[in-house]
Amino acid sequence: MKYLLEVKNLQTHFFTEDGIVPAVDGVDFELEPGQTLGIVGESGCGKSVTSVSILRLVPNPPGRIVGGEILFEGKDLVKATESEMQSIRGNDIAMIFQEPMTSLNPVFTIGKQISEAIMLHQKLDKKAAKERCVQMLKLVGIPRAEQAVDEYPHQFSGGMRQRAMIAMALSCNPKLLIADEPTTALDVTIQAQIIELMKDLKEKLNTAIMLITHDLGVVAEMADHVIVMYAGRVVEEADVIDLFKDPKHPYTIGLMKSKPSLDGNAKRLDVIPGAVPNPLAMPKGCAFHPRCSHAMDICKEKMPELNKFGDNRKIRCWLHEKEGGEK
């Protein structure tokens, strides 16, 4: 088996009082063991919904996985029972969230929260779990780990909390770590610490990481392979070097150009005009066509397929339809 995780035509819809919101609408990707996959996109593109779908944590109602497969080590998580999911969550697949304060329970000590998961999944006794816990805190670079283990979340700073979250997530040696905007809530200097820590841990533990972020800089630093999402679909997929060297999809190009660069001296920023379409009234054809400067007639009529383009690359765009077909 080549892939750790294979997502095939995943569809997660939200049934709201105003209508059906297709938050994730046919997403495909694969993740190899030990690989870091970056998922980039703006708010509402479906990147976070994809990640909670994998863990089957979509709030229901209003949300539901309505189609597709999520193969984790060959097993379809969409069809798994709730008790099977419980033994997978936190054990085989762990997750860290954007806001470390809200994902830690304020009334329990850090040690208690981490050892809870260890005791549950690894069948260790209390003492062994606590030892493991101290070991994990040391691994993520928390000073005075022996004392910190008995402290409460409010005694930790933002950066320390995110480290504790990472320790908790990695405590059961998961095969896959889903990191949803792990550095977005942090300050730049703390973000740099966490990025270095995650890169370092990945080398030590060889965990596959699914990194969800809106920050192209973070992706460039951490990911091996990147998928770009727009309006619930994958629009481009490529190895990180290829993607940044030669972005193909007009949306990817637009995203890269619209961020002011540190060494650039352009007077005006390039913009992607308009805004993300209303998910209740998606435009016909390619969802990006109203904002695309290369839009052609066909773009307004038909949604392009996500076509293979070379070895490790896929693009969903009519501009590249022909080129891809030739290869």
Added chain:
Amino acid sequence: MIKEKGQINENQEENLATSSKVESPWTIVGRRLRKNKLAMIGLVVITILSLAAIFAPFITGIPRDITNLANTNAPPSSEHLLGTDSLGRDMLTRLAYGGRISLTVGFVSTSLRILIGVILGGIAGYYGKGIDNVIMRIADIFSCLPFLPIAITFVAVLGPSIYNIMIVLAILGWPGIARIVRAEILSLREREFMEAATALGIGDFKKIVSHLIPNTMASIIVSATTGIASAILTESALSFLGLGVAPPTPTWGNMMYDAQSQYVLKNRWWQWVPPGIIIFLAVISLNLLGDGLRDALDPRLKQ
């Protein structure tokens, strides 16, 4: 560059709400409320009761206070749909007239309560510090007062009348509203649009009246709806104790007071069951409507 700007405009218009209708926050609340069946039933019932009270003279055509000693304590019949009371007066007529007093007491006392509560709560919340402390300690004192003894004393001194009941309900009830308004304003005060108002040079009075109070309306309305229900109950209770509105004016409460004896309870159900049911209906409808409004108003606005 100019061309680019034009393009932005064009696209943005496309992305706006497709309907050309302006949706104010209140129309959204109305739409959500209409979807809530129980709340709508409550609204319908309370509307029917209010209409019945307003058009009381036309319901049976029988005058309210005309006694008929030849036809006392008559059970329901085609002539008197809900029978007559111990003085031969038509029960249905008196029930409809009773609604006038009961509902008026509910609405007026609650309005008074809101008026006092909003003014004092608004001042406390906006100015904070010392003023806040003084007002809220007074509110604490008022909410410590045991309701019934105070109400009984008050009515005993000033005499039982509909106005005195309204006043006592308002005076003893405002701290609840004041606390809600103060708490809301404390959190609204920190919102950036209030800072923006300061930066624009908007005066204090206008900031309170035109920015803060409208944003507290949602919680006030919810609390007022359930407040009316409890005022109706209190009026009934006071009237039942003989402290409410003086006879012969009927209220739902004093109609039940008239049916207090064992014998009546056992043998003349039509003298106490209908007013009981009506009080129950009015209170439960207002509470259902209040709950519905709470859901419709919260989370306040879709973002």
Added chain:
Amino acid sequence: MAEKLIETNDLLEVKNLKKYFPIKGGFLKKTIGHVKAVEDVSFTIKKGETLGIVGESGCGKSTTGRTLLRLLEKTDGEVYYDGREIYGLPKDEMIKLRTKMQIVFQDPYSSLNPRKTVSQICGEALVEHGLAKKGKEVNEIVSDVIQKCGLAPYHIRRYPHEFSGGQRQRIGIARALALNPEFIVCDEPVSALDVSIQSQVINLLMDLQEEMGLTYLFISHDLSVVKHISDRIGVMYLGSLVELAPKDDLYAEPLHPYTQALLSAIPIADPTYKKKRIILKGDIPSPANPPLGCRFHTRCPYAMDKCKTEVPEFKEAKPGHFVACHLV
């Protein structure tokens, strides 16, 4: 595009500004300490210029912006606007001055009153200051302003919830512009927006500056955004201004160790770019109990004994390039 016109005279001068927030505690709510949010900050802004302020959360950049608009009362120091000390102005003069100094906020949701229409939001101050009559006159001005900000005239009758985040931010900008101000504090105006919308709003702010001759104080934690829009940049750390320089000087040759670390910490959107990153130890200390001496010494890779006791002076190291560090 023409070069920006920056005049030589200062529009705003801030001298030794301090802002402490009391910490209340205990049964009687006594003041038991102070959060020193802004500690001895001085700078000037020239007419037509954009001064960027960068720093991490809790460094006092937003408090500085609000204190110099008198949205918060200062603890100490002076703020001169057009030569007049604003804290010395009587109340009615201050209200008049508010038409000249405006602010754009970070959060496009909490910064607009949800119960008011765009026309009311942007036009309220016009009526309040007697600059236009309620009704048609206000609507005309507001509809002009929102068009400048990239919205359509029919939007004036709509409520904030009908707009997207980026459009709401445009309304916030229009509200500030309606009074035809000279100076605008932009407090993280693009931080809450998506990348593609960020660039639209940045372009808008720059266009408006050129068109109306505005002066900006641009506060942000995003160094690349600040670099794009600013002429000069100040770096704040824990309530103090540690470095202030023209943007090209600052990015080419940062003098303060904190600025150096901050610049090296930005993730670069280029996977082939390998750089030496300065990773700072530990976290930002609490502003309630800042370190003695140089406030940065607890995390500074070059800290010396002197740094722990002596506050470095904010001095001009090179023409126009100010820095507060014992190394320089």
